[in-house]
Amino acid sequence: EVQLVESGGGLVQPGRSLRLSCAASGFTFDDYAMHWVRQAPGKGLEWVSGISWNSGSIGYADSVKGRFTISRDNAKNSLYLQMNSLRAEDTALYYCAKSSEWLVSGYFDLWGRGTLVTVSS
Amino acid sequence: EIVLTQSPGTLSLSPGERATLSCRASQSVSSSYLAWYQQKPGQAPRLLIYGASSRATGIPDRFSGSGSGTDFTLTISRLEPEDFAVYYCQQYGSSPGTFGGGTKVEIK
Numbered sequence: 001e002v003q004l005v006e007s008g009g010g011l012v013q014p015g016r017s018l019r020l021s022c023a024a025s026g027f028t029f030d031d032y033a034m035h036w037v038r039q040a041p042g043k044g045l046e047w048v049s050g051i052s053w054n055s056g057s058i059g060y061a062d063s064v065k066g067r068f069t070i071s072r073d074n075a076k077n078s079l080y081l082q083m084n085s086l087r088a089e090d091t092a093l094y095y096c097a098k099s100s101e102w103l104v105s106g107y108f109d110l111w112g113r114g115t116l117v118t119v120s121s
Numbered sequence: 122e123i124v125l126t127q128s129p130g131t132l133s134l135s136p137g138e139r140a141t142l143s144c145r146a147s148q149s150v151s152s153s154y155l156a157w158y159q160q161k162p163g164q165a166p167r168l169l170i171y172g173a174s175s176r177a178t179g180i181p182d183r184f185s186g187s188g189s190g191t192d193f194t195l196t197i198s199r200l201e202p203e204d205f206a207v208y209y210c211q212q213y214g215s216s217p218g219t220f221g222g223g224t225k226v227e228i229k
Binding site for chain 1: 217
């Protein structure tokens with residue numbers, strides 16, 4: 001089955017760290033760029049970060065630049081998001097999304113169900 | 122960064138009616154790299170349209186996309202009960218890719 005499954009979310013205090021994971025199956029993972037997109041409660045979609053097929057090209061939203069790090073392990077068909085110095089405004093449902101292309105661009109043709117990150121003291 | 126503005130914010134229609142959703146970009150979207158997604162409560166977004174007018178796999182033909190440059194439209198020809206949801210546009214021609222704020226299509 002073609003799917004993406006996120007994990008690693010939870011409740012964390014401001015200033016602390018969290019690492020999200022996304023397990024891919026059913027497609028050739030290393031043929032495609034991958035992205036993280038988040039959605040704050042009751043709000044719209046916000047692109048967070050993207051990584052090309054070979055990790056050669058990476059991009060971040062200004063809101064997370066310098067705090068979040070995206071990475072992938074093609075041997076494990078997995079995508080990661082290391083989130084440091086978390087803020088209350090990072091509270092959101094984090095989706096893993098597959099790009100239509102191998103570069104850090106493209107539309108998102110497959111989404112996971114998301115993992116919830118809550119930043120609160 | 123390209124800003125996408127969707128209108129209206131909410132569209133109240135009855136099943137069987139036609140829905141017309143607008144997405145306007147702050148600058149031209151290169152090569153019509155514009156996608157539309159549907160999101161129902163408690164679900165992940167689903168790709169409907171890419172390249173401004175190409176339907177994704179399995180999307181019914183009552184959904185159609187059009188436009189170029191800075192003005193794009195998603196049309197649902199006859200609303201089915203399962204079409205009541207929030208719709209987002211996304212441009213992916215310029216980095217960073219950006220989403221519009223969404224249009225909610227609700228039952229009148």
